[in-house]
Amino acid sequence: QEQYIPALVYRTGQFAPLGVPWADGKLDYYKLVNARGGINGVQIRYEECETAYDTARGVECYERLKDQHGGAPGFDTQSTGITFAVSDRAPGDKMPVFTPGYGLSQSVDGRVYEWNFPLLGTYWTAADAMIQDILKKEGGSLQGKKIALVYHDSPYGKEPIPLLQARAKKEGFELILLPVTAPGVEQKSTWLQIRQRRPDYTLLWSAGVMTPTAVREAQATGYARDRIYAIWWGGSDHDVREIGQGAKGYNTVTLHNTAARGPVHDAIKAELYDKGQGSAASADILGQLAHTRGMVIAMLQVEAIRTAQEKFGTKTVTPEQVRWGFENLDLTQERIQELGFDGIVRPFKTSCENHLGEDWARIAQWDGSKFEVVSDWYQADQSIVGPLVKEYAERDAKAKNITPRDCSAVE
């Protein structure tokens, strides 16, 4: 018996440098699960579908794979755009969409977004963690400070804006918005504006070539790199490796413990790479941000399937059952240890209202040759994020004619 899992990936196109290790991470974890005997004895049968980060192609993949081999247990689309497109189809198709660390921030609200699971954290989590770190550096007050957001001009890049606006109101800093048109190979005017307005900190919501270009421009305009905070997609080794010393001090926020290696990495090395079965070209990839992120995402999915299996007592599970699994995921510290992810993720528990679980993030800094974690764990401030999620989710519910579920009635 097999459990089918489709994997949307982008190994080509603009964002391939990120997509390739991400995809390899997912695959490596599936392989590891299989090598360890499968999910409760059920082997995973995975299939890749290339999206090239293109929404139309992603939708095509989704349509093609969703009903294959007894139904897919959910999609990790790896793209904000594809998530939007698929989220609208998901309720009709009864298909869970899980977007750890990306996607729609308000889909935390499981009453409205029954089928979406932004586990571990959203862009609001990331933005809030950055502000908290800055607050700490500034001794608790941002009154009169200026913070710039340099963002990829797309839905992805715009996600943190509502949160930052709320934070700006609360902390009394000025928020400067500087959109960069995709792909972002040319950012001279953006950085000249930064030079002109001299923000105290700059947050970077970048992707692909936009990241190294931004760091180079910061260097060329003499903007201190240690005042830049990038979202996790701008925090891979390959984003700054070529810049080396020039990027020293550059910060990024991470959902899991970047660069930390848990026992699971050793297991993958021993079970796969040492036997020549690894997905990436060499075991050097192990421990890199995007690869580990892929592993974490695959792990969450496998855990949701396992939860569903145990609840419904079947071997292969239907998408609806997996949805239940996602909604009742309880990743305890023991379980994390058992899986070999200790030090990488922290325990959390999802529920009908809360499809996120708990969001833990921390800051890592480039020391000239690698990323080092430099902060403690942060969690988004619920007094700010909570109302935002509620407001946006309710607005969406109205627009799409969704009656929010009554969670007290859900078992």
Added chain:
Amino acid sequence: MGFFIEAVLGGLMTGMLYALVALGFVLIFKASGVFNFAQGAMVLFAALTMARFSEWIPGWFGVASSWWTLLLAMLIAMAAMVVVAWLIERLALRHLVGQEPIALLMATLGIAYFLDGLGPLLYGSGVYGIDVGMPKDPVFIFENLFEGGVMVNKEDLYAALIAMVLVAVLSLFFQRTRTGRALRAVADDHQAAQSIGIALSRIWVIVWAVAGGVALVTGIIWGSKAGVQFSLSLVAMKALPVVILGGLTSVPGAIVGGLIIGLGEKLSEIYLGPFLGGGIENWFAYVLALAFLLIRPQGLFGDKIIDRV
């Protein structure tokens, strides 16, 4: 004031970088009447070849990267571009003699697809660096005149110089040499050029190889700024308004167009952008080009469009 000068200088130097890309378009258009949409793909391909070989060669010879390994990598990349030029002529252009410009444009789009696939297939899809020792940190001039001085980016300055030299050499080549004249003849009328013994295939290989060389220079400069990755091919889009503003057929036009677009783009983004929500430079460049074209439909320096009855 100091900042304004900085913005102007920044704009002008960015403009020179655009001009470099634009030059590739102009070359091929001037010599064959083909609007080469594959220029961006050629930039990427050349840069990838250069980046990979400059990384591999020190490994093969067991030496540290130095000027001669870079030079060798550059020669290999140039050779690769000549081969590409030759193949393009052999397999595509030769069979499309005398077709409509738009069919040729589409063919170059096909070539772009092909190269976009081939490059990463051969060289991988990671981010690679090209380090030809371009200085990265800013320098400040006029520090006694303005507070904080005027910041100039040395890398841009070098790049602008290289662009200028290339343009000068190519202008002379077109106006003064036998081959230059033949190139212009081919652009006007493929058939007539053939009828008087101009071997189209040779001409085309030459132009495409030269355009490949320009692509290589472009690739090295942009690649050393942003790293060599897939998106590098998109710098070509930034050069399009430059090409039409300067005139499709004018080598000096590429420079002047580049300067105007670079400057207009940066100033508009910095001084106008905040009122419109930012991110306007992309379309503003086109609007600027359009404004000029309404006055001179063939671009500032382009050959006049001739229609007689």
Added chain:
Amino acid sequence: MQRRHIGDVILDIRNIALRFGGVQALTDISFDVREHEIRAIIGPNGAGKSSMLNCINGVYTPTEGRITFRGRTFSHMNPRQVAEMGVARTFQNLALFKGMSVIDNIMTGRNLQIKSNILLQALRIGPAEREEIRHRAFVEKIIDFLEIQAWRKTPVGQLPYGLQKRVDLGRALAMQPQVLLLDEPMAGMNIEEKQDMCRFILEINEEFGTTIVLIEHDMGVVMDISDRVVVLDYGKKIGDGTPEDVRNNDDVIRAYLGTAH
């Protein structure tokens, strides 16, 4: 053969000058064209004959001078106005619509008369369709007249040169013009084809009374069919009169005819 009655001046050209940058294409040209006559313009290559026609029908704007057409004087016009006033022309270097069939090319000549709007045309109901058929019938008559029935649906780009010239003439005729300007209608034809062309021109002139202004290099043709001839050289008028006058004019012989004729 019965001669037509040649009427009053229909087209009067006064002191036309035309300059392109440094090239003075036309200098102070004046001549007139009478109703129903066949007026030829001759002159060496580059004399400015085509430019003259271009001035008349609004493709070029003369730098100086006036043109009076049926009592209305103008110094510059746009081509559409000229077309509406009933002036049609053919071109020296074929200016046909290469991608279209012969019928469609000639139908374009009827476009000024088409009244139904774009919506009616899209739906192609009632009046639009009837109008289309009416014009089609007219065009078929022209096709019969020019004897090109066999090529009605061929794209004109594929026709031999001589036939293209006829289609060009057909397109102009479809406008039912009062004045027809012909720019070297017989270039590149052999005798027989020239004879055909002459036949068409004479028939048009006689049967519809169309006034014709003709540029032609074949002196045989010019001498035989034109009523009066203007001679241009280097943008200047060097002769004007009946074919006989012109043939014996020394200036004309020197500048144009050469001694061989």
Added chain:
Amino acid sequence: MPHAESVPDRSKAQTAPILQVNGIEVIYNHVILVLKGVSLQVPEGGIVALLGGNGAGKTTTLRAISNLLKAERGEVTKGTIELRGERIENRSPADLVARGVVQVMEGRHCFAHLTIEENLLTGSYTRRDKAEIAANLEKVYTYFPRLKTRRNSQAAYTSGGEQQMCAIGRALMTNPSLVLLDEPSMGLAPQIVDEVFHIVKDLNAREKVTFLLAEQNTNMALKYADYGYIMESGRIVMDGQAQELAGNADVKEFYLGMGGDGRKSFRDVKSYKRRKRWLA
């Protein structure tokens, strides 16, 4: 070395054919059969006229010889073409120019954006000797003084006749031994037509350049040519010495416009009975 090759062997007798076309068939676009077996010979140092009405296939024949068909999506499907005994169907046009065969295309085809002088100079693309090029240029200017006065204007802005001269001059710049001349008289003033034919004759006599010319102006062509072929609908229907042809009754009637009693006025052709050949 192509240069040496292109210089014809002048000592050979005039009769040896420089060009021999044997039964060629040409198809356009894979479907339109235009030449249906055309054979002809051009003797070294001769002037041969190819006559025929519109659409007879004259241009196509010339294009087949100079191998310019490809760009028109046409191809030679049968027959052979030989230049001095060597098969040339698969030679590129540039090769042929190097061998001394050049075509002056119908409809001028000057390089619109180049000046007249640059147009002429492109003609010497296959030549390398600077002195020779300069001499050739002078020669062309002496043949066509009008070009000299317009040497710095862009070709597109010159009149039709000037462009025709430019096209011929440009071909002469290649130092040809065989010129394929397509409708040289089209659109030229009578004086210039005379001039052009004079020049042809002159070049032929003085420099032993061979000409194959396609013409509608039968009168002129037969006056200057040695030999003539008459084409109709893709076939050669008649050939012979120029004088013979000029004297032939049918030719007189159909191509020279002369009935039994001399030239007819164009005004009278209305009543003139024609045979309809269009539908042949």
Added chain:
Amino acid sequence: MFYRENGQFKTSYRADQQIFPVAQDRYAMLLLVAAAFVGVPLLATNYFYQAVLIPFVILALAALGLNILVGYCGQISLGTGAFMAVGAYAAYNLQVRIDGMPLLVCILGGGFVAMLFGVVFGIPSLRIRGLYLAVATLAAQFFMDWLASRAAWVTNHSSSGSVSARELQVLGWHIHTPMEKYLFCLAILCVMALLAKNLVRGAIGREWMAIRDMDVAAAVIGIRPVYAKLSAFAVSAFIVGVAGALWGMVHLGAWEPAAFNLDMSLKLLFMVIIGGLGSIAGAFFGAAFFVMLPLALTLLPHALGVPLSTATLSYLEHMIFGALIVFFLIVEPHGLARLWGTARQKLRVWPFPH
């Protein structure tokens, strides 16, 4: 020998002016339409609808619109994606902001707004020509990209700039299933194609082609370039706008500005050129080519079980795709429609070679 028009004499100009003068063509066409409406729904799977049929129908419509501009009027446009986007966002806004707005009105309204947009961006064509114009139309593309992500009212103040359509229904018919979506789009396509065909074979179509082939001559016979060009932009943008509305509202359901980016514009231009400029059928051929080929390239290795990595396959796909485009251009620069025409001509003389 069976496919020929011999013996089918036309006794009136009306008969001669039919869209398909050859009777066999007429029957074939009727059969095809019947098959599309009745046959396909009997056979197709949901995936086939979503991945092939619906995109095909909508892209064919967009290509049809673009072909009017590029193929018939000779104005090359790289801004088609923008026209589609305008259609989509306008339709979306009509639907969300005005309660009870019928879907058809939304979609046609989208077309109408796109038409206005098209006319505005068509104005430069009065002066600028050829490739200059082509590049200049990119202004429309980048402007729309910017507007959609910057102006909040365009996306009805959605925080992230992505929007999703509401429920679709026409006269009480709820369009839910892929089959219903397909039939809805197909019906619109058929109507539009018929209207477009009427236009291009009528007076206005001749004006467009005249402007395309030789604008000076066109002006001399009294065609106003302003009217001809702008009407081509208007009609084209209208059709493209409707296609955009369908693409957004019916096919995607939810979309972000990138759905109508430059890539879309280039693809559509590809379609009309590979399909055949200046031919209604060309739009269909082109769209079919573009929908099927990448899919075939993706599925083929799967079917054959070739063990290549996703990335390698994807790059090979790119290369093959590029190579095939060049190949088709070489085989027939005038597009698949012309290839089809030549084939028919051969069929007409079959079994004789010429």
